[in-house]
Amino acid sequence: MYDVVIIGGGITGASIAYELSKYKLKVALVEKENDVACVTTKANSGIVHAGYDPKPGTIMAKLNVLGSKMYKELAPLFHVHYSNIGSLVVGRKEDEAKVLELYQRGLENKVEDMAILRGEEIFKIEPNLNKDISIALYAKSAAVVSPWEMCLAFAENAVRNGVKLYLSFKVTSIKKERDSFFVESSGTILKTKMIINAAGLYADEIYNMVLDNKEDGFTIVPVKGDYYLLDKEEGKNVNHVIFQTPTKLGKGVLVSKTCHGNLIVGPNAITIEDKEDFGVDEKSLDYIRNMANLTTNKINYRNNIRNFSGLRAKILNYDDFLIGESKVKGFINFAGIKSPGLSAAPAFGPYAKEILEGMGVKFVKNEDFKITPLPKFFKDMSIDEIEEKIKENELYGRIICRCETVSEGEIVDSLHRPIPCLSIDAVKRRCNAGMGRCQGGFCGPKILEIMVRELHVTPKDVLQDKDGSNIVLEYTKGGLAHEEI
Ligand SMILES: Cc1cc2nc3c(=O)[nH]c(=O)nc-3n(C[C@H](O)[C@H](O)[C@H](O)COP(=O)(O)OP(=O)(O)OC[C@H]3O[C@@H](n4cnc5c(N)ncnc54)[C@H](O)[C@@H]3O)c2cc1C
Numbered sequence: 342m343y344d345v346v347i348i349g350g351g352i353t354g355a356s357i358a359y360e361l362s363k364y365k366l367k368v369a370l371v372e373k374e375n376d377v378a379c380v381t382t383k384a385n386s387g388i389v390h391a392g393y394d395p396k397p398g399t400i401m402a403k404l405n406v407l408g409s410k411m412y413k414e415l416a417p418l419f420h421v422h423y424s425n426i427g428s429l430v431v432g433r434k435e436d437e438a439k440v441l442e443l444y445q446r447g448l449e450n451k452v453e454d455m456a457i458l459r460g461e462e463i464f465k466i467e468p469n470l471n472k473d474i475s476i477a478l479y480a481k482s483a484a485v486v487s488p489w490e491m492c493l494a495f496a497e498n499a500v501r502n503g504v505k506l507y508l509s510f511k512v513t514s515i516k517k518e519r520d521s522f523f524v525e526s527s528g529t530i531l532k533t534k535m536i537i538n539a540a541g542l543y544a545d546e547i548y549n550m551v552l553d554n555k556e557d558g559f560t561i562v563p564v565k566g567d568y569y570l571l572d573k574e575e576g577k578n579v580n581h582v583i584f585q586t587p588t589k590l591g592k593g594v595l596v597s598k599t600c601h602g603n604l605i606v607g608p609n610a611i612t613i614e615d616k617e618d619f620g621v622d623e624k625s626l627d628y629i630r631n632m633a634n635l636t637t638n639k640i641n642y643r644n645n646i647r648n649f650s651g652l653r654a655k656i657l658n659y660d661d662f663l664i665g666e667s668k669v670k671g672f673i674n675f676a677g678i679k680s681p682g683l684s685a686a687p688a689f690g691p692y693a694k695e696i697l698e699g700m701g702v703k704f705v706k707n708e709d710f711k712i713t714p715l716p717k718f719f720k721d722m723s724i725d726e727i728e729e730k731i732k733e734n735e736l737y738g739r740i741i742c743r744c745e746t747v748s749e750g751e752i753v754d755s756l757h758r759p760i761p762c763l764s765i766d767a768v769k770r771r772c773n774a775g776m777g778r779c780q781g782g783f784c785g786p787k788i789l790e791i792m793v794r795e796l797h798v799t800p801k802d803v804l805q806d807k808d809g810s811n812i813v814l815e816y817t818k819g820g821l822a823h824e825e826i
Pocket residue numbers: 348349350351352353354371372373374377378379380381382383384385386387388389390510511512513539540541542543544547564565566567608650651652653654678679680681682683684685
């Protein structure tokens with residue numbers, strides 16, 4: 342019997358699992374996909390917001406500001422790519438009042454290190470912005486981070502410290518009998534005292550599984566945001582995260598350097614019905630380019646390397662995170678985790694602990710708890726470190742992904758870490774192979790061969806991403822040169 346089953350292996354569930362692994366509790370983390378960080382956590386802007394945007398007094402405001410502070414310490418500890426580049430909310434004359442209002446809101450939310458910049462002060466630090474911009478709210482504490490690396494760091498550390506991870510475990514029913522829940526997926530049943538619902542877009546459906554009266558539930562509507570991800574050449578255009586003055590429609594289209602030095606432009610916000618619709622359409626891309634042109638007209642969109650979209654899990658008619666023990670005793674919701682959920686994520690774990698303490702759970706320290714950082718990327722190592730690594734293992738001397746300088750040693754390591762790595766995209770999330778200019782065009786087939794060799798599978802077993810996305814459909818033994826690798 343588990344003490345806690347956490348449903349959802351995005352950054353919310355992973356952060357909570359990590360925190361609980363510091364204590365002597367029996368915890369399971371279950372995820373419907375074949376890897377963690379596979380849904381909203383992998384498709385967002387990657388910004389650690391400073392915290393001036395959420396309404397004062399909301400859970401969102403409190404956890405955003407706290408989470409943002411926690412990143413500063415945690416990201417380097419985990420070797421997660423994070424860069425405290427700061428953000429600017431830019432506006433024109435007509436936006437003055439709104440920008441100053443945001444500044445005030447930031448003060449109320451206790452955001453540190455903010456300033457209002459005007460005229461030349463702005464162009465001194467951001468020379469490529471359009472010259473009709475006259476005011477900016479500068480928030481030094483804002484940062485950019487790799488969301489999937491952070492999620493992996495939480496999840497891997499949780500697993501190393503005793504949390505049991507179930508992948509490809511889609512919860513299809515939950516039954517409650519007296520003080521226990523029975524969580525089911527394809528015939529496997531986990532018995533647990535408590536459940537934490539961190540199922541993102543499906544948190545409403547998971548909650549409905551335990552409700553007698555569905556009217557006590559909530560509805561999640563997906564709000565889609567599309568993006569351009571551009572080559573590192575374009576990353577040089579800006580030094581900070583540049584937001585436009587928010588409107589009723591949201592934070593607007595941002596232009597930012599990513600933590601790996603690319604340029605990200607987007608998102609828009611369109612309410613849709615289908616929680617699995619990740620398509621990117623031309624109309625949205627035109628809108629994004631037109632909006633971003635109001636910030637800077639220096640971007641060369643011919644250097645685009647990928648478009649993608651992410652879905653925000655918005656609760657209908659509710660504008661905060663919905664966090665806490667629900668009407669069903671022992672069942673905790675972490676629902677409606679839309680933006681700034683990534684920024685707040687490090688604070689979710691301690692917050693979940695507080696809730697569980699309030700429910701009477703006793704926390705006894707796990708004396709064996711230890712943090713293991715993610716392996717350092719080859720491209721971040723010094724020459725001495727590289728030489729040392731190659732001496733240890735010659736596979737580090739073979740570059741497989743030329744765009745991102747990822748060695749075979751890193752790919753092999755990714756395949757043997759605590760969380761099974763079963764797809765080319767899972768390798769990408771672990772070591773950046775395929776993330777660059779050619780988007781896996783050159784290294785994809787080589788990675789497939791390495792996976793075949795290391796995982797003792799056939800090429801037909803290797804997935805691009807989700808279950809069913811097999812790359813090779815027909816294969817004759819000897820058809821691949823993987824023995825030569
Ligand atoms: C366009 C966009 C831009 C954003 N930009 C930012 C930003 O810059 N900064 C910021 O702070 N926030 C941002 N966010 C918000 C942030 O991405 C989310 O708050 C965060 O990723 C939510 O993580 P999560 O773990 O709650 O959800 P998810 O990552 O979606 O994880 C939920 C998990 O639950 C699993 N699951 C669902 N149903 C089941 C089931 N039946 N059984 C088992 N598992 C199940 C899913 O497969 C999924 O892996 C953005 C969001 C979007 C969409």
